[in-house]
Amino acid sequence: xxxxxxxxxxxxxxxxxxxxxxxxxxxxxxxxxxxxxxxxxxxxxxxxxxxxxxxxxxxxxxxxxxxxxxxxxxxxxxxxxxxxxxxxxxxxxxxxxxxxxxxxxxxxxxxxxxxxxxxxxxxxxxxxxxxxxxxxxxxxxxxxxxxxxxxxxxxxxxxxxxxxxxxxxxxxxxxxxxxxxxxxxxxxxxxxxxxxxxxxxxxxxxxxxxxxxxxxxxxxxxxxxxxxxxxxxxxxxxxxxxxxxxxxxxxxxxxxxxxxxxxxxxxxxxxxxxxxxxxxxxxxxxxxxxxxxxxxxxxxxxxxxxxxxxxxxxxxxxxxxxxxxxxxxxxxxxxxxxxxxxxxxxxxxxxxxxxxxxxxxxxxxxxxxxxxxxxxxxxxxxxxxxxxxxxxxxxxxxxxxxxxxxxxxxxxxxxxxxxxxxxxxxxxxxxxxxxxxxxxxxxxxxxxxxxxxxxxxxxxxxxxxxxxxxxxxxxxxxxxxxxxxxxxxxxxxxxxxxxxxxxxxxxxxxxxxxxxxxxxxxxxxxxxxxxxxxxxxxxxxxxxxxxxxxxxxxxxxxxxxxxxxxxxxxxxxxxxxxxxxxxxxxxxxxxxxxxxxxxxxxxxxxxxxxxxxxxxxxxxxxxxxxxxxxxxxxxxxxxxxxxxxxxxxxxxxxxxxxxxxxxxxxxxxxxxxxxxxxxxxxxxxxxxxxxxxxxxxxxxxxxxx
Numbered sequence: 001x002x003x004x005x006x007x008x009x010x011x012x013x014x015x016x017x018x019x020x021x022x023x024x025x026x027x028x029x030x031x032x033x034x035x036x037x038x039x040x041x042x043x044x045x046x047x048x049x050x051x052x053x054x055x056x057x058x059x060x061x062x063x064x065x066x067x068x069x070x071x072x073x074x075x076x077x078x079x080x081x082x083x084x085x086x087x088x089x090x091x092x093x094x095x096x097x098x099x100x101x102x103x104x105x106x107x108x109x110x111x112x113x114x115x116x117x118x119x120x121x122x123x124x125x126x127x128x129x130x131x132x133x134x135x136x137x138x139x140x141x142x143x144x145x146x147x148x149x150x151x152x153x154x155x156x157x158x159x160x161x162x163x164x165x166x167x168x169x170x171x172x173x174x175x176x177x178x179x180x181x182x183x184x185x186x187x188x189x190x191x192x193x194x195x196x197x198x199x200x201x202x203x204x205x206x207x208x209x210x211x212x213x214x215x216x217x218x219x220x221x222x223x224x225x226x227x228x229x230x231x232x233x234x235x236x237x238x239x240x241x242x243x244x245x246x247x248x249x250x251x252x253x254x255x256x257x258x259x260x261x262x263x264x265x266x267x268x269x270x271x272x273x274x275x276x277x278x279x280x281x282x283x284x285x286x287x288x289x290x291x292x293x294x295x296x297x298x299x300x301x302x303x304x305x306x307x308x309x310x311x312x313x314x315x316x317x318x319x320x321x322x323x324x325x326x327x328x329x330x331x332x333x334x335x336x337x338x339x340x341x342x343x344x345x346x347x348x349x350x351x352x353x354x355x356x357x358x359x360x361x362x363x364x365x366x367x368x369x370x371x372x373x374x375x376x377x378x379x380x381x382x383x384x385x386x387x388x389x390x391x392x393x394x395x396x397x398x399x400x401x402x403x404x405x406x407x408x409x410x411x412x413x414x415x416x417x418x419x420x421x422x423x424x425x426x427x428x429x430x431x432x433x434x435x436x437x438x439x440x441x442x443x444x445x446x447x448x449x450x451x452x453x454x455x456x457x458x459x460x461x462x463x464x465x466x467x468x469x470x471x472x473x474x475x476x477x478x479x480x481x482x483x484x485x486x487x488x489x490x491x492x493x494x495x496x497x498x499x500x501x502x503x504x505x506x507x508x509x510x511x512x513x514x515x516x517x518x519x520x521x522x523x524x525x526x527x528x529x530x531x532x533x534x535x536x537x538x539x540x541x542x543x544x545x546x547x548x549x550x551x552x553x554x555x556x557x558x559x560x561x562x563x564x565x566x567x568x569x570x571x572x573x574x575x576x577x578x579x580x581x582x583x584x585x586x587x588x589x590x591x592x593x594x595x596x597x598x599x600x601x602x603x604x605x606x607x608x609x610x611x612x613x614x615x616x617x618x619x620x621x622x623x624x625x626x627x628x629x630x631x632x633x634x635x636x637x638x639x640x641x642x643x644x645x646x647x648x649x650x651x652x653x654x655x656x657x658x659x660x661x662x663x664x665x666x667x668x669x670x671x672x673x674x675x676x677x678x679x680x681x682x683x684x685x686x687x688x689x690x691x692x693x694x695x696x697x698x699x700x701x702x703x704x705x
């Protein structure tokens with residue numbers, strides 16, 4: 001019988017020793033592939049069991065062209081792991097991005113809570129935060145019009161505390177039993193699989209139009225809050241009312257607020273659409289860039305603390321998750337700050353595998369009877385078992401406590417640690433019998449009296465669905481109100497069933513008659529539909545400036561980015577002055593040119609660019625400037641992406657700096673009028689005044705005209 005051919009790969013003595021000489025050519029296989037043997041100091045490739053691998057290019061076969069052999073353990077392990085590389089994505093909040101940081105206690109509050117992290121000013125607690133969208137899958141874009149998840153895991157000395165919140169302080173529904181219906185309605189429609197990461201379709205508005213309790217949330221998600229400019233410019237809320245309990249067992253109600261130190265900022269809807277096309281990872285990239293540059297984002301933790309007397313007198317039920325407590329009624333008490341200063345080492349191991357659970361609380365924090373919170377406490381644990389393979393997901397490092405922990409839990413899928421010794425039960429009589437319950441240090445639930453019949457019922461105190469929706473709307477600036485109306489018109493224009501559109505609009509007169517008329521006109525309805533009869537008549541509520549983004553503008557360009565288009569022949573001194581002024585204001589500058597290699601200034605200096613004009617539309621920047629020579633401006637004017645850059649910057653109310661012959665580009669883009677938001681940069685000294693104006697973030701007067 002003929003002999004089998006020689007093996008395709010003959011290990012040399014050097015490779016068998018584990019290394020080869022650094023300048024020695026790699027050994028090719030028969031097909032020309034490269035067997036990259038370790039260089040000096042490089043580790044050898046091994047299996048996950050630690051066995052060194054000799055060949056990572058070929059499957060073990062019976063003969064050169066024969067079948068693969070079952071005994072090729074390296075191949076089997078490699079393919080097995082690849083086949084299981086993806087865990088089920090989250091049903092909601094699938095599109096997420098996380099970072100590490102720390103929480104610093106700024107005020108000790110032992111009178112409110114016995115929680116360990118609040119006992120001493122200056123206490124530092126490690127933290128991990130995950131931001132996310134809700135409706136889209138992992139592959140959706142960042143700038144969907146959507147609620148943003150804002151989940152914080154604090155690794156305290158007495159266990160992990162998860163504040164699993166959103167960037168909006170209320171929710172669509174009052175009872176968790178409706179959550180599957182809400183998400184099914186909001187997701188892509190099951191018979192067609194679209195639209196992705198969008199609520200502008202029949203199913204969502206059919207459900208919402210039949211749920212008056214959602215109207216407050218509708219105002220929030222149709223506002224600019226649902227299209228934030230950055231995670232760094234976004235508020236976070238615990239949503240629910242919780243309790244804090246002190247060492248004497250006394251309880252207070254509390255709501256949690258994360259307030260960004262850089263202030264709030266959102267984008268326009270047209271910008272969101274174009275950002276998704278230009279950079280679907282816009283929010284991720286922004287957070288990455290900021291932290292890598294050492295510009296660490298920061299939030300203050302504010303508490304709204306109130307007692308039973310306030311709760312009893314407040315016009316709305318504090319257990320209703322569709323309601324807020326205005327900051328004018330209960331001001332925020334700032335007790336700490338959250339700083340994000342380190343990106344993850346591995347996205348999957350940390351951001352994808354992190355498991356947040358609302359039930360993860362520490363001694364001194366307790367729940368209330370908010371029916372949505374009660375349901376979440378059940379749901380989250382169940383979800384993590386499904387996603388992460390079993391009950392031992394806390395063994396994954398990102399989920400493990402940073403403090404000592406001891407229990408009798410054992411075995412189960414993927415167990416990686418367990419108690420030592422003979423005793424795996426309690427009580428026991430062994431001398432070294434393991435951990436015992438500690439009534440002094442352990443969590444104690446607040447002893448709230450509970451009475452009543454067992455019934456499926458919604459309390460009458462939850463019945464007012466329009467008053468706070470009206471309060472939110474009247475608290476906005478006229479321009480923000482216009483954005484809400486435009487958002488409603490856009491969303492409902494994607495609804496094909498006329499009866500659903502009319503039923504949705506019929507809620508709006510109970511919020512604001514002017515809003516109802518604008519939306520009806522925008523949809524081409526002959527008249528505003530007859531309003532739905534409220535379950536409880538709305539009451540007057542005073543406007544709250546804290547609910548408006550524009551009224552809380554930070555008055556600073558810190559943390560923002562100026563996009564500067566440059567051409568050959570520009571004044572290098574002017575550019576340097578502009579960059580210096582932006583950096584002094586705490587902002588960033590990105591240079592854009594017709595060619596990514598950069599330009600030559602008038603003095604012959606080479607100026608590299610970070611972006612090419614067709615890959616850096618103006619929607620990616622908070623403000624823009626164009627510095628162009630006459631020849632450069634003519635070149636830009638001939639480029640469609642450059643004309644779009646100019647036209648969009650003007651349309652989106654950006655502050656615009658004009659240097660050299662830049663006006664030629666804007667004329668070519670059809671922007672022939674000039675306003676106070678377009679400032680001449682004729683000499684280096686002009687940069688200071690321009691950057692000072694950027695603190696306004698937008699020249700809103702342009703859109704109000």
